[in-house]
Amino acid sequence: MKFERREFIKTLLAIPVIGGISALFISPFVRFLKPSSGPLATAEIFKQPDKPSPVREISFGVSDFPENWSFKYFMFQESNREYTSVGEQIKTIPGVIVRTPTSDGSPDFVVFSRVCPHLGCVFNFVPIEEEVAKGYNYAPPPGQKVFACPCHLSVYDPMQTDTKGRGKVVSGPAPRSPFKFNFVRNGDRILVSSLESGGIS
Numbered sequence: 274m275k276f277e278r279r280e281f282i283k284t285l286l287a288i289p290v291i292g293g294i295s296a297l298f299i300s301p302f303v304r305f306l307k308p309s310s311g312p313l314a315t316a317e318i319f320k321q322p323d324k325p326s327p328v329r330e331i332s333f334g335v336s337d338f339p340e341n342w343s344f345k346y347f348m349f350q351e352s353n354r355e356y357t358s359v360g361e362q363i364k365t366i367p368g369v370i371v372r373t374p375t376s377d378g379s380p381d382f383v384v385f386s387r388v389c390p391h392l393g394c395v396f397n398f399v400p401i402e403e404e405v406a407k408g409y410n411y412a413p414p415p416g417q418k419v420f421a422c423p424c425h426l427s428v429y430d431p432m433q434t435d436t437k438g439r440g441k442v443v444s445g446p447a448p449r450s451p452f453k454f455n456f457v458r459n460g461d462r463i464l465v466s467s468l469e470s471g472g473i474s
């Protein structure tokens with residue numbers, strides 16, 4: 274009986290030692306798989322993958338856009354986890370929000386990144402049809418308002434869709450419509466919260 278108790282106490286004392294040694298070996302492996310984990314945070318391996326998060330959300334009032342085709346440019350900042358001593362990288366993305374027409378006249382919006390999916394220049398909203406025809410090698414039908422890129426003249430139509438959603442390429446070399454920002458409308462407020470994820474294709 275005495276012997277059993279001694280064995281039991283020895284086992285009890287050994288648990289923290291075994292746990293500590295295991296952590297020492299497991300931790301580098303976990304940090305290899307997920308370098309942003311803390312020194313001994315093995316549980317972090319089960320967490321969601323790192324996602325960009327907004328540095329601050331951008332908001333507008335619906336009344337900021339009194340008529341169809343009213344628009345505003347903005348700069349959206351998001352923080353991306355980085356596997357360095359700094360720990361994050363802040364990315365600034367130029368964006369544009371445009372009020373688009375609807376059949377019943379109620380305000381509707383599109384919110385795009387202005388980074389051109391062709392080679393990354395910043396494109397503009399060009400609501401003057403004559404300017405598009407003269408400067409961008411594309412003659413829009415009457416009433417069509419477009420985004421246009423000054424670098425290689427890609428033109429995007431916010432009212433038409435491609436497989437990626439609104440902003441179809443109607444002229445030029447761009448491979449797809451621009452990336453969209455995710456946003457919600459809450460009463461009179463429009464809250465831009467994040468950029469659509471995904472690759473260029």
Ligand code: FES
Binds near residue numbers: 394
């Ligand atoms: S970068 Fe915009 S068309 Fe080439």
